[in-house]
Amino acid sequence: MEPSISIRHLDLSFGAVDVLKDLNLDIGKGEFLVLLGSSGCGKSTLLNCVAGLLDVSDGQIFISGRNVTWEEPSKRGIGMVFQSYALYPQMTVEGNLTFGLKNAGMPRAEIAERVERAARILQIEPLLKRKPAALSGGQRQRVAIGRALVRDVDVFLFDEPLSNLDAKLRTDLRAEIKELHQTLGNTMIYVTHDQIEAMTLADRIAIMRGGLILQLDSPKEIYNRPANKYVAGFIGSPSMNFFEGVVDLGGAPVFSCEAGDFDLSGYEFGAAGPQGGPAWLGIRPEHIAHGPDAAACPVRMEATVRLVEPLGSDTLARVQVGERLLWIRLDGQSSIRPGDTLTIGWHAERANLFDSATENRI
Amino acid sequence: MAASRPNQLFRNKSAKIAAIPMIATALVVFLGGTIWTVAHSFTSSKLLPKWDLVGLTQYERLWGTRRWLISIENLMIYGVCMLVFCFVIGFVLAALMDQKIRFENTFRAIILYPYALSFIVTGLVWQWILNPEFGLQHVIRSLGGNRPPAECEGVGLSLSCWLSGIEFDPLYNPRIAIYGILIAALWQGTGLIMVLMLAGLRGIDQEIWRASRVDGIPAWKTYLFVVIPMMRPVFVTTLVLIGAAIVKVYDLIVAQTGGGPGNATEMPAKYVYDYMFGGQNLGQGFAASTMMLLAVLIVVIPWAFMEFGRKNRG
Known part of the structure; x- marks a missing residue:
């Protein structure tokens, strides 16, 4: 055209x-x-x-x-x-x-x-x-x-x-x-x-x-x-959650950070193919599953609820995993309270990986 | 049980107390003084005010005085020219200044600078500049070599003769002396008008200019049909300032010409002052100042009705 x-x-x-x-x-x-x-x-x-x-x-x-x-x-x-x-x-x-x-x-x-x-x-x-x-x-x-x-x-x-x-x-x-x-x-x-x-x-x-x-x-x-970490953080509210760690391609691809090792099987790498080394992993609040849904996810962890923001149509919660604070999006009718413990998890294809140095998507 | 409503008179007590001196000044000095002056203009007061009513005698004498008539005529010429030129020059300078020029602050300071001088200094400076013996006329004649008229007799077209014979002595020519005053007044006054207009222009949203460019409207049309109508409040302010300056013009005349040559540059305010304190004829001075007040009111009252009377429309 x-x-x-x-x-x-x-x-x-x-x-x-x-x-x-x-x-x-x-x-x-x-x-x-x-x-x-x-x-x-x-x-x-x-x-x-x-x-x-x-x-x-x-x-x-x-x-x-x-x-x-x-x-x-x-x-x-x-x-x-x-x-x-x-x-x-x-x-x-x-x-x-x-x-x-x-x-x-x-x-x-x-x-x-x-x-x-x-x-x-x-x-x-x-x-x-x-x-x-x-x-x-x-x-x-x-x-x-x-x-x-x-x-x-x-x-x-x-x-x-x-x-x-x-x-x-x-x-x-x-x-x-x-x-x-x-x-x-x-x-x-x-x-x-x-x-x-x-x-x-x-x-x-x-x-x-x-x-x-x-x-x-x-x-x-x-x-x-x-395409890069800036765009990832700019679009979406609340912003994408980021973990700093290392992509390990020895054997099945794994992202390791202080919160644990996240399975990357199913992640769609960019055109340049899989790339190891220091990286950021980003996951959107609405892509983090919790409760029973989380049980089916390959990546799982325990989190403590710190803050709850009910918006009516949905509820935002800030949860703590180890030292990291994450935003997650829950159903509007959710009745969680600060102090509750939740199982959260996600599928690797929902995650985003960005190179630590260039901040570009990998 | 509800507390009783406090007496309205005692609300905002401190504000009311603070306003009393100003209210008293306005009432006693402005209003009281005006009424006293108008009342005594109907008396035969000479050196000291004296309550001896003589009806309209002072006014008859006033309008029969040639000097007063010349003063009024001068004020008209000066007022109209001052108003028009001050507005036009001030606005054009401001519009030029608004073209994102370099050294804007310097130019603005230079143009505003005369306003920092008193009328006395301005009058003296322009009296010198317009003096034919060593002022502008002398400078121009010197450029032509200052050739005496006899030398140029029958020479025909010659630049040096033309320059040497040039005449520019407004303050010594009764027919045009008032324009000599006007030049000095414009030199002093336009700077302030320009600054006010410039502030008005700066207050116009830049997006209006962009919109008019996208619409393909030439800059002069944008000024005329969009920007100038938007600057109405600034125009009203400048009008009031120029108007007040015109009516009260006194010190410039005293410094520059002393009312001369002859009566050529007399002004009403000077007439008032001269009769009240120089001529020891208070009654005549009061009558003249009452006429000035009347003239101002004739202009201000209809305007005030137009400006404030329309407020209650939707």
Whole structure:
């Protein structure tokens, strides 16, 4: 498939600080790509480069097969939605939607048609005559999406659009954005630091750190087979539990650490094949079985419950194994109490191994 | 049984006690003084205030005085020009300053610096600069070699003759002297306006600018249709500051021209001062100051209604 956006060897530095380094990225037509990372990882910078709001230091950007590296943002065929909505406060909603089009000298009839369509899709028809100050946060963000929509472009860019909304509204609007993508089928790039937004919305997630893309994959793959220890710890809440130890390939593969020796038979090693030596073993809280289920697991151990956090739908517990504290996820109706002892265990194929030195998956 | 509701008068006692001096000052000095002045403007007070009502005589005399009429005319010219130029120059400087330029702090300090000088110093400095004998005119004429007019008779087009013959002496020409004052006032006042406007511009969310770039709107249009409407509160503040500075202009005149040449740069505030303390004619001074108050109220009251009267709309 022909990529909708191609980024080739992109560099960006502010003075001596390199924000993006030799970044390559292809985004397919109609794909929903999420750039995910903590603050300062370069995700917003990358989005602004694609939008043309920042001049790149080196490299090229193609949108719909056209080299737009040095084009003005308005000529790139993009629409953008900002965290603070960035609506023009002195204009009505309709004024906000039409300002850019009027400026471009578009015929009135076509403007009216586009505004009508955008308002229908986003259900903001009753708000058209109001000013932004008279709208709620969710409505404002809808108008901001509408402003991108009336531009009738191939690519939508979202810069943390839900971060200024409260939790309930965020969930609602998240679903609406996903629906919008399914309806329109446009290419969308979405920047967020919220892993739930990333997991729920994305076709593919690019996890960024220090100006580099650490892993670019489907949400499922990122969750199940994180490429390195940072990604493994970043995705999932509570975070993955880690053990430091050594992979021993003499005989049946075994991971030995101070908490014991864990059987690794069934673990799917990476393309490079099994690799011994110092390593981290990671296991997600929801992949740790307990009670009767644990009895069937090849890896088993006794744990003492230290802390219980009931969430309703499920219960989180911090348990102690030897000196190590682990998070485990239990059923919401669980009645365990601090001080209880549990048998916990897991299957080796659920575990993740990372090289101690490189922190890459093995 | 519920405790009885405490007396409203004694709630927040310490705050109320602390506010008493200021309330007293406002009532006695501002309000009391104003009423006293207005009342005595209807008397024939000379050196000392005297309760001897003479009706509107002082006002008739005031509006029959040529010096007062010139003062009013000067204030109009000065006020309109000051308002317009201060706003425009201040905003343009602020917009230029907001382009992420190098040495912004240095430029800002340089432009704001005149504001740190008193009007007396500003007036003196500009009196010297505009003095034809050793000021700007002299410098320009020297560039042309300072050739005497006789030498240039019939020479035709010559840069040195043109430079030597240039005339720039606003403070010595009664028709344009008021603009000489204006130049000094702008030099002193625009810095503050620029700083205020710059603060206003900095308060505009950067994402608004980005959104307008994505929309393809040229920068000047963004300023005109988006940014300037958003800066309304800053504009109101600057308007109040400039307005107050215009009405009370006094020391600049005294330092720069002393009201001259002739009556060419007289101002109402100077008229008031001269009659009250120089001319020993309190009644006339009071009448003039009452007229100034009236003029200010005519502007302020409708504005206050527009600004605060609309608060109860939805």
